[in-house]
Amino acid sequence: MILTTTNSIEGFKIIxxxxIVTGVAVNRKQTGMSFSMTKYYDSLESNIEEIKEVGFQKLKDNAKKLNANAVVGINVDIETFATSGILMISVTGTAVHVVSEK
Structure with a gap:
């Protein structure tokens, strides 16, 4: 599946x-503040990467349900809830069917 933030895909035609499809992922672990800030930020970065991948997988799964082979115009939104340590990632785009122009 082709995923892009642009509204078109070079060499392909949207037919x-x-x-619109969305993939939303929320971390289930809480990141505590009881250890150093460096470890906190390292943990936050790791959590964002993990959750982002889950969000993209859900986006692709939802696009496949619509018989799409690409998603264009992708936007990634990251929300953090500092008091609880919860992260939420929302990945949204337009599911399309494309064919090669060649």
Whole structure:
């Protein structure tokens, strides 16, 4: 599946727009402040990467349900809830069916 933040894919033609798809992921672990700030930020960075991958996988799964082979115009939104340590990632784009122009 092709994923892009742009609204078109070079060398491909969009032949059908399937609809807007979203992948949302929330971490289940809470990141505590009882250790050093360096460790806290390292943990936060690691959590964001892990959760972002889950969000993208959900986006692809939802696009596949619409028989799409690409998602264009992807936007990634990251929300942090500092008091609870919860992270939420929302990945949204337009599911499309593309064909090669060659």
């Amino acid at each position: 059908d727009y399937k609809g």
